[in-house]
Amino acid sequence: MKFEKHIFICTNQRIDSERKSCGEECGLALVKEFKKALKDKGLKGRMRAQRSGCLDACDFGPSVVVYPEGIYYGGVQPGDVDEIVNEHLIGNRPVKRLIIDFSVEEKTGNES
């Protein structure tokens, strides 16, 4: 596996839609925060955080998925990044309060 942890952050922006999209909220700010945190903690090269298209979790956004675990986080704000990095990426203790519970999902997704 090239990266121990690979973090994809939705930066999708919808045009001409009333539905919210992660990119409109703080997707790019999250990418910047994650990249900075990985660099500051000397994890660059071992882990990677990057932008992605729509992760199909729009109603829970801003959303982020961490692989190889496939754990989805929702409602992520820049202030949550340090906790995700320290607890999950370094400590392997996923941050339960931010994990998306897809069993309550009513509608998600767009193509991008």
Place this chain on the structure above:
Amino acid sequence: MKFEKHIFICTNQRIDSERKSCGEECGLALVKEFKKALKDKGLKGRMRAQRSGCLDACDFGPSVVVYPEGIYYGGVQPGDVDEIVNEHLIGNRPVKRLIIDFSVEEKTGNES
């Protein structure tokens, strides 16, 4: 895990650079082909293919990574999509001829 297989396809396009980037080659065409193949085979919902930023494998592009395995494919062309879908995504037999061997890596990566 929300998706049995989650395929990220680099569509990064470099501006003002002499280095090639996946998006300039066929990144978006690959996204379209993968999405079509998943839909045609009734895998939509179970698997997802989507665009992403730079996967840090520029010199091997166009590149694609499949999670949760974390297998990177390089030099992927639209004509390879059916084989990846049938063999790897459905059959769990990764397509060896396209797997990137990072041990021969000389230089990769850009920030995006």
